[in-house]
Amino acid sequence: MRALTHIPGPDARLILQDIASPIPGPGEVLIKVAYAGVNRPDILQLKGLYPPPRDASPLLGLEVSGVVASIGEGVSEFQPGQSVCALTSGGGYAEFVATPEGHCAPVPAGLSLLQAAGIPETYMTVWANMIDRGRLVSGETVLIHGGASGIGVTAIQLAKWRGATVITTVGSDEKVRACLQLGADLAINYQSCDWVEAVREQTSNRGVNVILDMVGGDYIGKNLRSLATEGRLVQIAFLRGSKAEVDWMPLMIKRLTFTGSTLRARPEGEKSLLLAALRRAIWPELASGRLLPLIHEVFPMAQANDAHALMETSRHIGKLVLRISNDLP
DSSP states (O other): OEEEEOOOSTTOOOEEEEOOOOOOOTTEEEEEEEEEEEOHHHHHHHTTSSOOOTTSOSSOOSEEEEEEEEEOTTOOSOOTTOEEEEEOSSOOSBSEEEEEGGGEEEOOTTOOHHHHTTSHHHHHHHIIIIIIITOOOTTOEEEEESTTBHHHHHHHHHHHHHTOEEEEEESSHHHHHHHHHHTOSEEEETTTSOHHHHHHHHTTTSOEEEEEESOOTTHHHHHHHHEEEEEEEEEOOOTTOSOOOOOOHHHHHTTOEEEEOOSTTSOHHHHHHHHHHHHHHTHHHHHTTOSOOOEEEEEEGGGHHHHHHHHHHTOOOBEEEEEOOTTOO
């Protein structure tokens, strides 16, 4: 099969090569990949900053869509020829990838394989962190940093579906308009506005109930000041670094919760339960044409380095996707 390989490091590049196809083990589904989503962990792994789990494929790619090519012993829900999307612990940047049955889901009715490729990693990350760990409920206010990213556009939609008021921060007026169109109640261009002050004014000094943050660094202290009493800060990445000098007094005074998680390193069973919860709650919404992934651009497999370069600029709005197989719709 064709796959994108690499040697990790600061100057690493993706290289299109022919390698052996995986064979599905017991309980695994082998997928012929149509599309693969591009995610921040792929950028970090390419640079050697995010090593894959010990039992994972060394290839990049954490979410795919495609068609079941074959199944391993014990697989009961899926059959060859079925259209699926799936979470992988690696290996999605290839024409074939094997993943546990519990990490696969049928493509929601009415969605294309392209749209489905933007669901597994992104929607599961938002659900696990904003809904499960952040405990966001109807009537609360959530602040979503990076609102125009793949995670951000998903979080805005899921938060509105949850019944929350949504504030988001972005880096351009174009992104402000995009987030408002997705349903955000307030979108703040942090390049031209003090977002801490804007949040304070929007909430009449109360602060927000939940913050979903991928920035870290100097945002950590600002986030703590921007939370309401009993607020929850959920950290999912550290684009500005994981070290910062922080005044932790608001944590005690306002009885705050500071939590976070990664998805890739979770046990297989946990990820299966997470996807099952998402299928129950969100698959019917997707099939009804709501909460759809926003695809910014599709790159041919041979141009994967260009996709990574675009993600590093943060100029995109929504998901970046690689087209892996040209013979699938």
